[in-house]
Amino acid sequence: MPLYEFYCEKCRKEVSMTLTISEREKGKVACPTCGGRELRPLVGTFFAKTSRKS
Ligand SMILES: [Zn+2]
Structure with a gap:
């Protein structure tokens, strides 16, 4: 996951x-922590994992 x-x-x-x-x-x-739905995705971490393929 x-x-x-x-x-x-x-x-x-x-x-x-x-x-x-x-x-x-x-x-x-x-x-x-608080169960709230006001979450903003932090972009960048996802990119760092997938952008390099060669
Ligand atoms: Zn919270």
């Missing part, structure tokens, strides 16, 4: 979670 990083607007900190693709697409992401 891929690891995703989000920024929680409520906690004001970064949280990382492992989600399946379908979980993520359904928007079933909630902060593990």
Whole structure:
């Protein structure tokens, strides 16, 4: 399962979670700390893993 990083607007900190693709697409992401849904995906981490292929 891929690891995703989000920024929680409520906690004001970064949280990382492992989600399946379908979980993520359904928007079933909630902060593990406060249970809030106000999570902003942190782009960059995903790119760093996939952009280099050669
Ligand atoms: Zn939170």
